[in-house]
Amino acid sequence: MPDTRPVEQPEDGRVGVTVDGRAVRVPKGTLVLDAATQAGVHIPVYCAHPKMDPVAVCRMCLVKLSTSPKLQPACATVVSDGMAVETRAPEVVKEQEGVLEFLLLNHPLDCPVCDRGGECDLQDFTQRYGPPTSRFPITEKVHFNKALRLSDRIELDQERCILCWRCTRYYEEITGEKELVLQQRGVHTLVATFNGQPLTSEFQGNLPEVCPVGALTHVRYRFVSRPWDLQRTASICPECSYGCNLNVDSRDFEIKRFASRDNPLVDDMWLCDRGRYSFPRWNSTDRVRRPLVREARGGVPVAVTLAGAVAAAARQLAAVREERGPGAIAVLGSPESTNEELWLLRRLAREVLGTPHLDHQLERFAGLAPAEHDLGIAETEECRAVVVLGEEPEHRAPVLRLRLFKAETKRGVRVHRLPAGTAPAQAVEAVGTGPGLVGVIADETARAGAAEIAAALAAAGATVKRLTVTRGPNGRGAKDLGVTPGLDAGYRAAAEGMSGREILEAAAAGRVGALVMLNGAALAVDGDDRDLLERALASVAVLVAVESRPGPVAQSATVLIPGHSLMEKLGTITSCEGRVQRVRAALPPATATATETGVLSMLAGALGSTGWPSDPIAVHREIVTAVPAYAQAGNGGRALFRGAPA
């Protein structure tokens, strides 16, 4: 018999409750549901959702409370001191069976062909809490539309819907777009789009995840897999710098879907469609698979071993350095590489090759300084006001929009969306003078303007923090670690060098003798940039490239070493707010050669600098020793450079 007497406790803003005899102390205002979770007691819910306000419509979570004669919804009732909660009382058990019988009354029971089978709350709770049979005649079921295409991404099965309102509330409370509505009433109620218009939201992909059953499903996951056949790998979304946490679900060495992985400080469990549905590109089999060497430009490519390729690269680079000096060598990384790879690339450029021409992106936007990365994503909710400059930040990092909507609607933060070229005085006028935390969010193109606005707001009395939305999944890591001209790791000043675009222009003009590219094709994928890249590649004598995909770089390389995609390796990437997060190998590598860190370590060795770490974990250890901010960030924390030299 467990001791159910409330324990005498000091006044600490908490209340003591018991859940099925287990005593817990929870903050005042806690919901019975959350108190039960804390006590380790499971209460089944359908309508309740951790990110949404309670509605108490499904009635699945009714529990017996010592404070009420009637059963009460755990999802909407706040605990009081000394309350005793019973979740397995006979009347609760009967009620749970009753609600499940009701929910299954008009449910089609088509689990064998339902995409949700195996991860469906209706299945799971029926197994765990439900009645063994239904007393309702199967011929009397109400029928609705099945497989209703709501957009090119989402399909709705109105028969499977249990009307928990999560999807309509998602659109009301999370995105504010209100694209789904309830129509009709009573047992004929259905979820639909207004007037049958297709969904247009950028965040539709979250719908199948908020749906507790198989009513809302991904078009791209239709009849694809059962959850138990999927292999799940925790990783980071590779589409932008925001750093949304996700699970990579793969089967038979193919990614079948990206699923959200709640990080309340970053994504708050929401993904944008651009990120969520970007997974097919990682399944491409069009890959560079073995090392090739051309002894001269335009020569015949010869397949070699990795050691042979590294030796050839060292030889070619050494020759250029000998002949034209280290300044004739340029090194290009990309924001799609991990911190560990970028760190070794930086060492190779600055320590071994001795060139200042090192960059990770084409453009150099003036005024790069650590102060621009001060504001945390979740910190926006604590601001008095947030200034967003231009459309770029929310365009580049769509999930930011959901965070700002939350800050605005649930925390009362004033969000001012101003044009990118707004004068500081106008921004101050919009925000108002006075103290309080004010956030300024801009992308890299508006960096200079953001700095001026931040200064003006600070002069007007506010405490100002800035957030710069960088480019690519690891543009921030490249800057922190000094893969950028004129700035070394930790934003320390370094010898001035050429930016990415200047390197390519110089190469096209014949002024670059050798180019080292790590995943460089990602820098210039289309338009004028692509032309510039091709002209540069055509004019450079030595091109050492680590590349995972065929393309202009792979075609022109004098030494080509197969690369690994971001889904095939271990490492860390740093989001725009400085959060250092791990990516993990979700797929087996498409090549048998060493990973990028190993290749860079070998190349350094071949150029005479031995003893480099080659595996990502050892490289990361080197980073945290050299860059204290990364030591403080640890795994999943933020690297902050406050007080670092500007």
Place this chain on the structure above:
Amino acid sequence: MAEHRLLTEHFGMEGIQTLAGYERAGGYQGLRRALRELTPDDLVAQVKASGLRGRGGAGFPTGTKWSFLPGDVHPRYLCVNADESEPGCFKDRALIEGDPHQLIEGTLIAAYAIQAPIAFIYIRGEYFDQRLLLERCVEEARAAGYIGRGILGSDFSCDVIVHGGAGAYICGEETALLDSLEGRRGQPRLKPPFPAVKGLYGQPTVVNNVETLSNLPHIVLRGGSWYASLGTEKSKGTRLFCCSGHIERPGTYEMLLGTPIRELLEEECGGVWKGRRLKAFQPGGGSMQVLLPEHLDLPLDMEAVAQAGSALGAGAMVFMDETTCMVNVSMRLVDFYHHESCGKCSPCREGTYFESDLMHRLERGVLAPEELTTLSDICDNMNGKCFCPLGDTATWFVMSAYAAFRDEFEAHCGAGRCPVREPRAAEAVA
């Protein structure tokens, strides 16, 4: 003892639907007195002293409801619940048609008591003519200075807006009414917060029934203690009873609370029609439990009727004679709730559908006897577990009828017909 006419005193009087006629009958004196002689706090105290309880069904003390408003939050709103949709209930219609300015005066007095700058009269969509009448009366009252800025030279201003519903029973539930008034789907809101704290447009709101408010001019003029002298210990004043069903003179009768039900039936309604005997009656509209002839001597008193296992509800008396099939009546009422369920919570949405399916099969005589257990079991799974009272009340009549007329329910099982309404059909076939 006959009818006690207080609210219905001027019913049928020449010109009572016009402002002039109402003023001739002494109208708007209550409002005048309230504004000139009483502070809002005095008024709340008077209404508390009168013991007036809400006439919409739940019977909550009106003055107490008003005093729940938080002291310093403005604006507040008053909503008049004229969404009278209870099966068998038509007293609000009678009050609106019979003395519309009495309601408007009561509305203004309540608005003054709670200091509401706007009062909304939410009238059910089917009451189309009544809505036009109210709109016309509001215009008259506005033109005469009873509505608007600085009413009767006081510093109290109030506007009255008549809003028509779209025909949903659930909008009579006060929070669904508020959602509907705001232009949303009419569905009940999660409580707390209660409307007194966060109601219309998120502001403190009082929702009162038409009949409740129509009492106010009388309470103001004659005092709370006078009102408290009428009726029984806990049920004060008079109430309008809508009598329908198998009786000689159906209609609305105003009775002093405490009068025996038998007096209402026999003296006012002329007794059961066609010389038949009474089989059962519902004292409070379609939602309430069935009562039997032995309950006729109960007084019209909320506590007494509640003790007998039912409720006076909204004051709708439905009498059924000996030829009535209780299964058929239950089925009709269950169908009503099935049709009117808003669909918000699972037990009501699905339960009323299940219930309706069972009742239809029972009425046709094709239900298996063991399925009667299913019927009472699903009713138990609904009652007290739904989001709002609609789902709960959908089980009350059928369960009380099943308890009181169990043999009739059982006789339907497997009979292939209704043994009450077609007693000889089976014999003819045989």
